[in-house]
Amino acid sequence: QVNLAESGGGLVQTGGSLRLSCAASRRSGASDSMAWFRQAPGKEREFVAAISYVGNTYHADSVKGRFTISRDNFQNTLYLQMNKLKPEDTAVYYCASTARAYSNGSYVRPQIYDSWGQGTQVTVSS
Numbered sequence: 001q002v003n004l005a006e007s008g009g010g011l012v013q014t015g016g017s018l019r020l021s022c023a024a025s026r027r028s029g030a031s032d033s034m035a036w037f038r039q040a041p042g043k044e045r046e047f048v049a050a051i052s053y054v055g056n057t058y059h060a061d062s063v064k065g066r067f068t069i070s071r072d073n074f075q076n077t078l079y080l081q082m083n084k085l086k087p088e089d090t091a092v093y094y095c096a097s098t099a100r101a102y103s104n105g106s107y108v109r110p111q112i113y114d115s116w117g118q119g120t121q122v123t124v125s126s
Contacts, residue, residue, distance in 0.1 A: 001114055004117035007120060008020040011124075012085055012123070014125065019081050020093055024076040032053055033050065033102055033107065034078045035096050035098075035107055036078075040092075043091075046060070047060050047110075048069075049067055051078070052107075086124060087124045087125070093121075096110070097115040098113045098114050
């Protein structure tokens with residue numbers, strides 16, 4: 001397992017930007033795929049974005065064109081750049097890691113991830 005720690009959340013106005021970071025305790029490199037999920041109060045955890053160990057990226061339709069996932073394997077850090085934020089983006093954001101390779105869209109399923117961070121709150125005011 002990998003220890004993950006998110007940071008960068010906060011309060012921002014509609015249309016603003018935030019950059020989330022997720023620091024991994026060891027090198028998440030050749031075999032780890034990573035993702036961002038979010039969970040709003042009273043709702044299930046939902047997929048936001050994922051990046052495979054070879055660098056392929058996937059974004060949920062609700063954030064496509066506004067959010068961008070990236071990773072720096074040398075810094076052991078995963079990022080989520082969030083632009084044009086909306087009130088409906090308000091949630092706790094979690095990063096996750098898995099040693100499994102993605103297949104058939106499996107990246108959207110929380111069950112395939114082995115490690116999770118504690119989450120960081122993002123609040124978008126209207």
